[in-house]
Structures are given as C-alpha cells and as structure tokens.
Amino acid sequence: MRRENPEATPMMRQYLDIKARHQDAVVFFRLGDFYEMFYADAELAARELELTLTGRGSREHKMPMCGVPYHAADNYIARLINKGYKVAICEQVEDPALAKGLTKREVIKVITPGTLMDEKLIPGQAANYLAAITSADTKAETFGLAFADISTGVFKAAELHGLDNLRAEILRVDPKEIIYTAAENPAGLETLATRVEQPGLASAQKILAHFPSDTSRDFAFENSPLALQAAAAVFNYFKAAQKTELKQLTRLEFYLPQNYMYLDSASRKNLELTETIRGGSKTGSLYGLLDKTRTSMGSRLLKEWLCYPLLDQTEIESRYAAVGELLNDLVARAELNELLKDIYDIERLIGRITNGNANARDLVYLKESLRVIQSLTPVLKQFSAPLLAALQDSARQKTMQEICVLIDKAIIDEPPLLVTAGNIFRDGYNAELDELRKINR
DNA sequence: CGTTATTAAGTCGAAC
C-alpha cells in the first residue's frame, strides 16, 4: 500500500544518521560489494567521476544513487581527493550473515588531501602536509602554525608574527590542506580549509606525552602556546580522520622561522624556487634543475633546503664543506650514486609498517634499503666533513642488521602484494606453518 | 508470508 509520506527504510535512516555526522565529506557507504553514494553525494560523484546516476527505493520516492564495487574504490577515492574533496569511508562492521536485521555500519576513516597515507595517492618527491593555524583572538597579530605529513612522520610547529609572515610561511610549507581556528581562514588561499575548535592549552599539552620527552622543545612551547595549540589541532584532526593511535608520528619539532631567510610570496614566486611562474611546473624551476637526487627522501630534503635558506654562517659553512668534499671526490660520488638509487622511500615504508597497513613487499623493500645503507658506511668513512661523518654515526648498524636478518629469515624474496595470497613466509620460519602446509599438500 | 527482481562497475567465462 502506497503512503503519502513513507518513513525512510531502516538502512536509509542509518545512512542519514551517518551522513549527518559527515556533512563536509562524500560518504562511501558500503552496501555488500559496493560503495554507494546517495542524494547530493551521488550527484556530485556521478558528475566528477563519470558514474551512472541511478536510484534506489520505490518509484515515487526514488533517491539518487551511484556506486562502485569495493575492489575498484581506491581509484575513485583518489580522484575525489585530487579534486579537493573529503571522503568518509563507511564500512559494514559486523558479518551480515550473523547480523540480526540491518548490518551495523560505521565510518572507519575519513580521507582528506592532508591526511593521506596511501602511497598510490601521494607523489613521492613532495611532502603532503596538513597545516593548522591558531590565533589568540580575532585581532591578534600572533599566530601558531603547525604542519605534519602523516606518511613520513615529519611534524613541526612555530609561532609567527604578522599576517604577512604567516602567509609567507604557509606558502613555503605548501600544505595540501589547512585547518584554522579563527572565524576566517587567515591564510586566504585556495587550499582546502576547514574551521575547527581551538584546542585548550591544557588539552594541547597532553599531546606532548605522545612524543619522546624533550625539555628544550617543551620549554619553547611554554613560551609559544599558540604553536603548541596548532600542533594539537593537527594531531586531533589526524586522530579523528584515521581513528588510529598515530604511532607513525614519532617526533615533534619546534622551529624558529627567523633562523631561515625570509622570503615573501612574491620573491618565492619570481625566483621560481620550486615551480615556474607560468604553468607552475617543477621542470624549469630551480628545484627542477637541481634535483638529481636518488631517493624520495633526498628529493624532499632538497626542496626543504631550497625553501629554507640558512642564515647562520657556521651552518652554511658546514654544509659547504660537505658539498665540497663530495664534489671533489668523483669516484666516491659515483659509488654513492650507484648505492643510493636502490634505496626505497624508507620514511613512508616505516610509516606504513608502524600504522599496520604494510604488505610483505614493503618489508622486503625495507630490508633491501637497510642493506644498502649498511654498505654506505665504508664509502662515507673516506670523508671528514662533520655533516658526512655524522651520517656514519647515526647509522645504528646493529639494529639495522637485526631487522635485515629477521625479515630475511621470515619472508621470501618476492612475496605477493596481497596478504591473502599466501606464500609469504619462508619454509622453516614457523614450525606450525610448515606443518599446515605439509597437510595441505 | 516467502520468493524474485532490482541496483552500481568490474571480472570472468562463453560465444561469436
């Protein structure tokens, strides 16, 4: 029997409830083998992703819907993120076969341009920063700025004076996403920006316990509470989006922008430091010209060095000494070149391992990279420049050796990408596994 | 009440 105003079906009530809590994101609603989008989300996704817009429900009360199968969702999510949208992933959190009535569903993570973990979605050479801006009140001229890349674990905070300084610093950081606590976004850029509540000082201080203790850093934060509150805003935002413990964030650094050369946005642009004025491409910029780095870590570091020119004479000379020594030793340089090219993006590998979403191949890549690092030592020994000498010391040979041996003992050389594919562990690593394999044969 | 049809994009196999 037809009703004039039928109540929403149980599933639609569940959906609307979840959607109400994620207004600013496209909700990927898991329905069996598909992620579905409804209403405005469906219209948006159909338009942006070229999906067929269809409907669900009775003919008189059909609601717009479109969807993609779960195994293909990554690509579609990536495309939405690249277009600057946020995506909330809503999964079935119980087995539908065991569920009484409707299967329970929950948003298990929110993906935004600044909270990406997925290797496929972020370009290797660039950092993927989420930045937070805090301020004391609407007319305040002092700002807290913090930014972090959850895929590499880099996490920094600073205090800035004046809107010009703030804007220049944000352009330098080049975040993919910004959160701010003022009524208006002080950055005023086209970057995706979200307003959040400013964390209280007491609650902000609690995040320091997450990181290894560092009294000089804590002292700096005591004098710059806005920087600490910005760091807390970043931390909280990550936590809400990822719904994990954020173990991959292992360091938090307080820095002083005045220790680096001030570059206003016009100078940055005109110098074409990292991108050309026309077209904004890396090719043709100073960075594009100088970037002969062999690893993703090197590429990101070079970019940082170019954006943060040193002012301190001792530091500059120390860097020159290292560069000079490398420049003069053609043979050693060639050797390093050869070795470095076999090192994978260790920062992001470790990020995935710590976060618990690494695959077996990531572990093999880590092993191979650590092996290469160990064979760097004899080459580095030829140098005397302090910066290069420090590299030998920082390489904790024993720990690296142990990790290599463990991975090598446990995992075959070319494991499958999927954990479910099996055939990951070596014979002889685990007696029980060997036994089970024998039975299976 | 129970059974069947419907709904998305991709994958696989079968037919051409």
Add this chain to the structure above:
DNA sequence: GTTCGACTCAATAACG
C-alpha cells in the same frame, strides 16, 4: 580479438 551476459552483495520493492 571482441562483445555479451552472468555474477559479485545487501537491502528492499514488488510480486505471488
């Protein structure tokens, strides 16, 4: 080689 259709799943409308 390419095209067509069945099938994937959960929810529910529509039918018997």
